[in-house]
Amino acid sequence: MRQATRAAMLGGVLALAGVVAVMAATPEQVIAERRAGYKHMGDNFKAMKDAIDAGSDVKPLAVRAAEIESWAKQIPTMFPPGTETGGGTHARPEVWSDRAGFEKHAGELQQAAQKLEATAQSGDKAAFAAQWKATAQVCGACHQTYRYKLS
Numbered sequence: 091m092r093q094a095t096r097a098a099m100l101g102g103v104l105a106l107a108g109v110v111a112v113m114a115a116t117p118e119q120v121i122a123e124r125r126a127g128y129k130h131m132g133d134n135f136k137a138m139k140d141a142i143d144a145g146s147d148v149k150p151l152a153v154r155a156a157e158i159e160s161w162a163k164q165i166p167t168m169f170p171p172g173t174e175t176g177g178g179t180h181a182r183p184e185v186w187s188d189r190a191g192f193e194k195h196a197g198e199l200q201q202a203a204q205k206l207e208a209t210a211q212s213g214d215k216a217a218f219a220a221q222w223k224a225t226a227q228v229c230g231a232c233h234q235t236y237r238y239k240l241s
């Protein structure tokens with residue numbers, strides 16, 4: 091067998107092993123991971139509010155906005171079938187019964203976070219504060235339909 095062919099086959103086997111590893115994650119692990127992701131996003135969002143209230147420079151917040159954007163991209167993959175209950179999840183059944191609507195909200199968050207990153211980079215504090223508010227509305231709109239109240 092040629093070296094290159096063998097290497098390609100090995101690559102395929104490794105990629106398959108990666109897929110199996112993802113599938114092997116228990117529902118509890120997936121739920122814990124998505125809750126941690128949301129919590130991290132919440133912390134980022136809160137840090138932005140604190141900076142706005144303190145009148146701080148908004149440029150360093152671009153990194154946090156970028157993190158929210160990349161989390162928004164991951165949201166649709168974090169709710170596979172079998173993770174509807176357990177693990178202290180606050181997800182409503184509508185996440186699965188109205189998947190198109192749910193993913194639309196995730197897309198809106200991605201766009202809002204992209205704008206948030208741009209306004210942070212511009213250094214314009216007023217524009218950043220306005221876009222933060224607009225983004226908060228996107229968070230709230232999705233939670234209203236797809237998440238039970240956090241106790």
Ligand code: HEC
Binds near residue numbers: 125185192226232236
């Ligand atoms: C596409 C819908 C959607 C959007 C947009 C969204 N969320 Fe959520 N969020 C959820 C769902 C569903 C859960 C429940 C996840 C679970 O418990 O399994 C959640 C959970 C959370 C949690 C609780 C995590 C925990 O400790 O269990 C926080 C905090 C949170 N979101 C913050 C935010 C913030 C801040 C934004 C906006 C920047 C946001 N979310 C945008 C759907 C969304």
